[in-house]
Every structure is written in C-alpha cells, then in structure tokens.
Amino acid sequence: MRRALSAIVGSQQFGLVAVILLLGTILTLFGGTHEDRVTGQTVNNFLNPQTLMQVATFASFFAIMAVGMTMVIVTTGIDLSVGSTYALSGVLTAMVLSKLYPIVTQPAPGAVWVAMGLCLGIGLAAGLLNGVLITSLGVHPFIITLGTMWIFRGVAFVLSNALSILVPTSLTSFAKAPLGLGEGVTPVPVIAMLLVAATGWLFLTKTVTGRRIFAVGGNLTASQYSGVPIRRILIIVYAISGLTAGIAAFLAMSYFGSAQSADAQGYELYVIASAVVGGASLAGGKGSAISAMLGALLIELIRQAIRTLKINQEYEWIIIGCAIIIAVVLDRVSARVGSARLTQGRA
Amino acid sequence: MTNWAVEAREICKRFPGVQALDHASVAVAPGSCHALMGENGAGKSTLGKILSGIYEPDSGQILLEGHPVRFANPMQATQAGISIVHQELLFCENMTVGENLCLEDLPNRRGWIDWTEMRRRAKRWLDAIGADVDPDATVGSLPISLQQMVQIAGAIGRGAKVLIFDEPTSSLTLRETETLFEQIRRLAAQGVACIYVSHRMDEIFEICDSVTVLRDGKTVGTRPTRGLTRDELVRMMIGRSIDTASVRAIRTQPGEPLLRVEGLTSPHRFREVSFQVRRGEVVGFAGLVGAGRSEVAQAIFGLDPSATGRVWIGEREAVRRSPASMMRLGVGLVPEDRKRQGLVLGMNARENISLPSLAALSRLGFIERQREYDLARRFFEAMDVRAPHVDAPSAGLSGGNQQKLVMAKWLAADCRVLLLDEPTRGVDVGTKSEIHHMIRRLAAEGRAVMVISSELPELLTVSDRILAMRNGRIVGEVDADSATEEALMRLMTGVEAATA
Numbered sequence: 001m002r003r004a005l006s007a008i009v010g011s012q013q014f015g016l017v018a019v020i021l022l023l024g025t026i027l028t029l030f031g032g033t034h035e036d037r038v039t040g041q042t043v044n045n046f047l048n049p050q051t052l053m054q055v056a057t058f059a060s061f062f063a064i065m066a067v068g069m070t071m072v073i074v075t076t077g078i079d080l081s082v083g084s085t086y087a088l089s090g091v092l093t094a095m096v097l098s099k100l101y102p103i104v105t106q107p108a109p110g111a112v113w114v115a116m117g118l119c120l121g122i123g124l125a126a127g128l129l130n131g132v133l134i135t136s137l138g139v140h141p142f143i144i145t146l147g148t149m150w151i152f153r154g155v156a157f158v159l160s161n162a163l164s165i166l167v168p169t170s171l172t173s174f175a176k177a178p179l180g181l182g183e184g185v186t187p188v189p190v191i192a193m194l195l196v197a198a199t200g201w202l203f204l205t206k207t208v209t210g211r212r213i214f215a216v217g218g219n220l221t222a223s224q225y226s227g228v229p230i231r232r233i234l235i236i237v238y239a240i241s242g243l244t245a246g247i248a249a250f251l252a253m254s255y256f257g258s259a260q261s262a263d264a265q266g267y268e269l270y271v272i273a274s275a276v277v278g279g280a281s282l283a284g285g286k287g288s289a290i291s292a293m294l295g296a297l298l299i300e301l302i303r304q305a306i307r308t309l310k311i312n313q314e315y316e317w318i319i320i321g322c323a324i325i326i327a328v329v330l331d332r333v334s335a336r337v338g339s340a341r342l343t344q345g346r347a
Numbered sequence: 348m349t350n351w352a353v354e355a356r357e358i359c360k361r362f363p364g365v366q367a368l369d370h371a372s373v374a375v376a377p378g379s380c381h382a383l384m385g386e387n388g389a390g391k392s393t394l395g396k397i398l399s400g401i402y403e404p405d406s407g408q409i410l411l412e413g414h415p416v417r418f419a420n421p422m423q424a425t426q427a428g429i430s431i432v433h434q435e436l437l438f439c440e441n442m443t444v445g446e447n448l449c450l451e452d453l454p455n456r457r458g459w460i461d462w463t464e465m466r467r468r469a470k471r472w473l474d475a476i477g478a479d480v481d482p483d484a485t486v487g488s489l490p491i492s493l494q495q496m497v498q499i500a501g502a503i504g505r506g507a508k509v510l511i512f513d514e515p516t517s518s519l520t521l522r523e524t525e526t527l528f529e530q531i532r533r534l535a536a537q538g539v540a541c542i543y544v545s546h547r548m549d550e551i552f553e554i555c556d557s558v559t560v561l562r563d564g565k566t567v568g569t570r571p572t573r574g575l576t577r578d579e580l581v582r583m584m585i586g587r588s589i590d591t592a593s594v595r596a597i598r599t600q601p602g603e604p605l606l607r608v609e610g611l612t613s614p615h616r617f618r619e620v621s622f623q624v625r626r627g628e629v630v631g632f633a634g635l636v637g638a639g640r641s642e643v644a645q646a647i648f649g650l651d652p653s654a655t656g657r658v659w660i661g662e663r664e665a666v667r668r669s670p671a672s673m674m675r676l677g678v679g680l681v682p683e684d685r686k687r688q689g690l691v692l693g694m695n696a697r698e699n700i701s702l703p704s705l706a707a708l709s710r711l712g713f714i715e716r717q718r719e720y721d722l723a724r725r726f727f728e729a730m731d732v733r734a735p736h737v738d739a740p741s742a743g744l745s746g747g748n749q750q751k752l753v754m755a756k757w758l759a760a761d762c763r764v765l766l767l768d769e770p771t772r773g774v775d776v777g778t779k780s781e782i783h784h785m786i787r788r789l790a791a792e793g794r795a796v797m798v799i800s801s802e803l804p805e806l807l808t809v810s811d812r813i814l815a816m817r818n819g820r821i822v823g824e825v826d827a828d829s830a831t832e833e834a835l836m837r838l839m840t841g842v843e844a845a846t847a
Contacts, residue, residue, distance in 0.1 A: 206713050206714060207709070207712045207713050207714065208705040208706060208708075208709045208712055208713075208714055209712065211698065211701075211702070211705055211714060212702075212705065214691075214693070214694065214698075215691050215694065215698075215702055217693075218691035218692065218693035218694055219687070219690065219691040219692065219693070221687055221688050222687070222688055222689055222690055222691050223691065223702070224650070224670060225648075225650070225670060225680060225682055225688045225689065226670070226702045226703045226756070227669075227670040227671040227673075227674040227703050228671075228702070229671060285691070285693035285694075286693065
C-alpha cells in the first residue's frame, strides 16, 4: 500500500495532475454559480459538463501538437513551424474540399475521410520537408523551422488570398458529434487528444524508434557510435511533429467549420510551452507525451481561470508567462529533490 | 614542528550515496611536490577539489601556512593562495588568453576594457613561468598543454603558494608531459607547494618527493617516494598486489583472420594501413598521441567517410562502411572517451547495454521488455558491473564501471571483432586488472580484439602481438611475449637504439 502510494506520488505526472486538480478545485469553489436559463437549476460556473469539455477541447488542439513537439524537443531540436503547418494543411484541405463539394451544406459522402487524409498528409509532408532540410543542410532546427514557419504560412496566404474557406458541414457534424453525452458536450477532439497522447506514449516508451529518439537526444555522438541511424530518427521526429499539426488542423477546421491562413498564429509558442511545462527538457533526452498533454491542459485551464474568476482579460499573457516559468522551475526543483532522495535511499 | 604550506585535517565529505572522504588528512611542505594517489573513487580528486574551494568539506579543517581557512568558492581559494590546474575547468574557451587571465578584474577605464593593460598583465604572468603563449590567442584554439600553462600562469600571477594538479597529463603527449614536469620542478624550486593528483605511477616516481595514498576516502599513509617500490605503492592503493602473469596465462591457439585491413588510408590521418587480427588473438596498437591509432579504429567502424581501402570481417568484405553496417557484421568499437562517445549518460545501465541491440530485441518495432532485461542482466553480470541493479543510472557509476558498461553493450550485440580504444583510461588499478583479464578472456572465447593503448605496460600485458604506429603508418610489429617497453618506445618515436 505504501509502496503503491509512493509510486504514484513519485511518478512523473503526479505533480502536474495535482496542480490541475488544485486549480480545478479553486475554480469550483470560487468561480460562483449561475442559473440555467432552460431548467432553472443552479449550475457551478466551472464544474459543469459544457465548461469542462470546452477547456479540454480548446486544449486538445495544441495538446496534440505538443505530443509531436515533445519528440522533437527530446532530440534537442525545436519546431517553430507547427502553427504554420497547421494553417497550411487546413487551408489546402479546405480548398480541395471546396472544389470537390462546392456547396457546404449539401450532404458530402466521404468528405470526412478525404479531409482527414489530406490534412494529415500535408502536415506529414511539411514535417518531412523540415526533417530533410535539417539533416541535409546541417543548419540548426531553430533556423530551418523559423524559415518554414514563414514559408508555410506564406504559401497558405498566397493560395487562399487570405480568405476564410468554409468546409462541408458534414465535417462539423463529425467533429461535434455528441456521442450521446448530452447537449453541448462534444468529445471528439478530446478523444482524439487522448488517442494521440496514448499513441505517443507507447511510441516513445515501448518502441525501438522511441528509445533511439531518447538516445539521440541524450548523446548524439554515443548514439552514432552505437549504430543508431541519426538522420532517419531526426527526419522521423519532424515528420511526426508535422503530422500532429495536420491532425490538430483537421480537428479544428472541422470543429470551427472553416480554415484560413491566419489560423493558429503564435500557436507554436503554446505548443512549446505545453511540452516544456510537461517536463520536456530543451537540453534533450527528457520528455513525455502524457505530460505534454497535461501541460496543455494546465495552460488552457489557466486561461479558463482568467475567465471564470473574472480577472481582467488583459492580464492573460502576463499570467501565462509567469505560470510557465513557475511550472518549469518547480519541476526542476522537485526532480533534484527526488533524485537526491533516490540515491540516498540506495546507499 | 614543520611549517606546512597547507594542511588538511580529518576532512569528511559525503555525496549522495557515497562517503567520498572519511577523515582524510594530508600535509604538504613549501617547495615540495606531493602526490595524492588512490584508485578511482578513493577520494583523491575530491580532496584536491576541497583544498581548492570547488567543494566545501562537511567537517575537518584546512590550514594554510598554519592558519585555518574556509573557502566558499574557487575564487576565494585563489585569493588566499591555493589554485588548481584542472583540464575541464575554469576557462571561457571562446575568449582570449588575456581575457581569461584577467577575468575576475578586467583592467578598464570607466567600464571600457583597457586592452593594452590587459595584454601587458597577461604577458607578464606568462613570462613569469616562461610560457610562450600569445595573450591574444583564443583559449579554445590552444592545445591542452598550452591551456595548462595559461592556468599555471594565472595561478602564479595571482600569488599561488599551493598549486594542485588534477590528472594533468591525461591528454598530453610525452614531450608535453616533460615540459609540464620541468615547469612543476621550477615552481617547487621557487617554494610553491605542488600537489599532484594522479594514478600514473611512473609520473609519481618521476617528480614527486612524497606521496599520500587514499583508499575508500581514508588516508592509508604518507611516504617519501625515495625508497618506495611500485609493489608497495600498489598494495597501499588496493590493499593487495596485482599480477600480470595470470592475465597472460589466458590464451588460445589463434584461428582464421576475423579482421583484415588492406591499404586503409585517410588523408592527413593515416596511410596504407594493413594488418589482420585472427580469432582468439589480441593485437595491441602502440603509438604516440596523434599517430593515427584511434582514427584507424574509427575508419574501420565506418565513422570516417573519407577513408579508402579494404576491410574484411571474416570472409565478408565491408564495403560502404557505417557503424550500423559494421555492427551487423559483428564489429563493436569501445571508444576512447566513454562519456562523450560511449554512453548516453541520461539513460540507465540497461538502456545503454541494449542500445545497439534494440532491433534484435524487438517485434514489430516494439521492444520486448523481458528479452531486453534478460540480455542486459546477462552482460551486466558477465562484465561484473558494480551497480545496485541493472536499472541504475549510468551517470552515477565510477569510471571503471562505466567502461565495463560500454564493453557489455558490445558483447550484448554479439560482436566477434572488438575494437578497444584506451579501454582502461581513467580506470583504477583494481578494475584495470579485471578489464585486462576480461580482454584476454573475450579473445580466448573466439573473438578478434584490437586494443589501442597509450600505456605500454598495458599493451604488453594484454596483447599477443603489438603493432607500432608513427605519423599515420604502421612502422613495426613485435611479439608481446618478448618485447620490452624500450623497444616499443623506439619504434613509436623513431629513435634508433643507441648501440646496435
């Protein structure tokens, strides 16, 4: 019993889950209540299915990308282009759909699958391009993805003339399917997030490629001396990062019903922040897909807190900035304390 | 009563998991060169670091010229007159020699750096120890030997009375080592107390007057070097004596060639290198630093894209060599620098051992956990890695155990040709002997082993044959049973025997 307890407390995710629960409790207690217009019942401003689902849904778009970003960061890399990859895949897919299904409200058989294939494919291709450029030119990923960040968005801008393109409504019905959970509760993006995080976790911790990603990030030279195909591993992580941007773009485009070149502007920073709050180390060799998702949830929860507690919206950026620094510092401190305890226990 | 320049009394220091120093004491007279010896993990480096203010002791006392002192950081120690010469420390490599020497108080006029004064001060300090170094050179561009001279100049310039040398010769050539020793003798003659931390016995006997031996953090004893024999010193260090005869007794009849190299050439590194290593054979490579030995091993392992020439592993010729393809042919390279090239320190022992073998341990891309554990445990035990368990963090292991881990990794990958580059660098005497036994055993089990070492006694102990390299070429071969250090040294340096 005590061992099981200490395993839970000592686990990587415990701190994040504890903070999320604590913040959730605070919001429940201090968020106040309102009266439901239809039923007349008193509803907690935070602890109600619609609000919770909304927080999770908004988090899901960048949580998915944070899973890919974590893999990139584990190799000591960075991908600044995810926001633009998202915009590019969304816009291109929406344009193709508008040719295939000119009238958005008409039933569009197969549109969901076409859109999914296109969006994921374009994201994957953009990520592959990043990976190939980084490994063949030998330029730091920061520079390459800084470049493609502008290039991808620019391409989306030019092709779409900066217009917002509507997508078939069948996509929206798919992304907002209630799945019998009740009015206003649309779990599809959240389910996708959980699936991506679980797959990412399995991939990173259980597969050969996942282990090699950690090895490359932990010590590139030693990995090379151990016959790890460095180039292939790096291309794979950027491709995955692009792919997750494509997944997020597909979900968001379907959920909101449109795509435009200005979508997800500045998202790369939320994505990087989620990965880092989730414990990924920019020095490489450390990171977790599940934690990255929790990091994204925490950041979205903080944004929700500003709304629920009726804090002036103008303070949002300041609060998020402080929260990121505090989260990362606390993580480092607890890691140091934890490892000291571990080694002492063994002596 | 003697007036010690510096004295450490009953120093204790605990790190998480180890008592690094346990009431250790040492005293050094002005003008003498005093060795601190011991196996890796004995605490000699820790004691040096405590004296120079890098660590603070948990308890105990440091007396500088009879007065108790306490240092919170190396700068305080330097100001008091104790400095350390340490190759991994204390430089901003991107800055010039002058800037580094004056870093703690840059000469300036109202905040603007006074370059002339800085150069003048740096030059004065460098001249004081007779070091020919340009104050405007970037520190990172200098060879290690000159970087050391800059450190010494800085220490003496700041008025050091006690100078600690921590393993100063580990990356110096023989000639550079000689220059350093002259410098140390000169400093001692000027009254500086030198503390020489090393586990290289030759050096201790060459330049030190006295030696304090530490074992498991405790002082074993202090002796004058004159009249002390190597055997006695080894016994003080490890508590027993070691024999080389039992290493050489492990042997087998060599079989067919497993590694064959013909005309291997890499521009500016080595030329026309041809040799073979047979099954059951250990072939040593002797040479000075820069002779091209490590480069040959790296080229065989596919790490040198510009290398040309032919390599056969068994019957198969290795064309288009890469580490992955050589691994598949059964070749493993235990590199020179285990921290940089050998291990992923962020990973635990198991993950390091299995890294080259992951593909073989997986099904559909997923690592099979039980098989990974079995494999890791088997070679963890075969190499006798001293760690609490197979999931122990590799960063926390001692040098010798890390080295065993790197070897375990290649054995786990089922290598029949092993290229070992400095397999016992920075490893303590006891573990060294264990590794020597293992190398012989690995060959006797049917592998071909190539060993590169800068320590001639080591090559003479583990090898069947020794090839000498000089300036990128193989210049001779000797039989290890009959060869002498002197004969090898002559081949390595190209100096003919004085009498024919």
